Amino acid sequence: DVRQEVAAVASVYGDDCHVVCGFPPHVVVHVRPRTADDSSQQFVELFLGIKASSQYPKEPPHVYAVESKGLDENRQTYLVSSIQNKAKELSCYPMLVTLCEEAVEILSNMNHPAGDCPLCLYPLVQEDKDGSALPFMKLMSCYHCFHSDCIMRWWEWLQNDDTDSKKSSTAVTTEVIHASEGLDLSSSAKHHNVSQHKGLCPVCRKVFDEKDIEHVRDLLGANTSKLVC
Structure with missing residues (x-):
């Protein structure tokens, strides 16, 4: 039952899950990397929207980003498209929890600063003369x-x-x-x-x-x- 699946997502993610609609299912989940217990080691997070039609799960849901932190446009686009592709693979099967877990896995792999320092325009993660990372x-x-x-x-x-x-x-x-x-x-x-x-x-x-x-x-x-x- 689809409503039970939505309830399962709410149970797994607790306060991090907002159920917009029980049927057709529409949820927004606050997704963090697996290092989220240590805030100093968390560099990315995402509010993931999953909105399905009345034909779910035969028809895969629409996946979108509501808001994110630490993700540039390219990484956010990659994350959303990857989860959307996963949804297509799982057509006809219950998938809401699986899609959220997929987002957690991808965010965990992305959990590092990327690009250049916006102030000096040099790479954020580089090595100094001693071979150690600059703070x-x-x-x-x-x-x-x-x-x-x-x-x-x-x-x-x-x-x-x-x-x-x-x-x-x-x-x-x-x-x-x-x-x-x-x-x-x-x-x-x-x-x-x-x-x-x-x-x-x-x-x-x-x-x-x-x-x-x-x-x-x-x-x-x-x-x-x-x-x-």
Whole structure:
């Protein structure tokens, strides 16, 4: 029974499974690699959509990506097409759990940073003169990865730029207050304050946490102790 199969997916994946419709089956499953128990070793994840018609399982379901982290367009396309091909192979058989497990397996094989550092445009995973890997880190909010020293240099520039902006704004506010002596200005104008700049991923602009920067400090140790956040 198809409804029982949908219930099985919900049972296996628990809170990571959202049942959009019991019949025809339509589920969205939050899929992670097998290293997901260790967040520091997780570089990819996917919200996988599986939507079938009333002819399921005779007619294979449509597989699509709702949202992903750490996957570029090529890897996401490969993952979805691979699962879709698996669905065609399993036509006429119950397959929902199998398709999700296939996604987990592929994600596990893809669970590594790929491509270049978006800041310096050099490969993320490369070897230095001693033959050891250069340190890199990911932002927890979006899983974009950078060389650790690159993201720290960028963060330092960001904070310096924010400090300069605050100084400029303070100077302008002081001039306004002096020029308006004797006028009845609102307290908000007199006590203008610039909100603290929040760190945004330089690739996707999602807000990242202070813990991301602290993670880089741990990686680089004394080399970053002079950088101010």
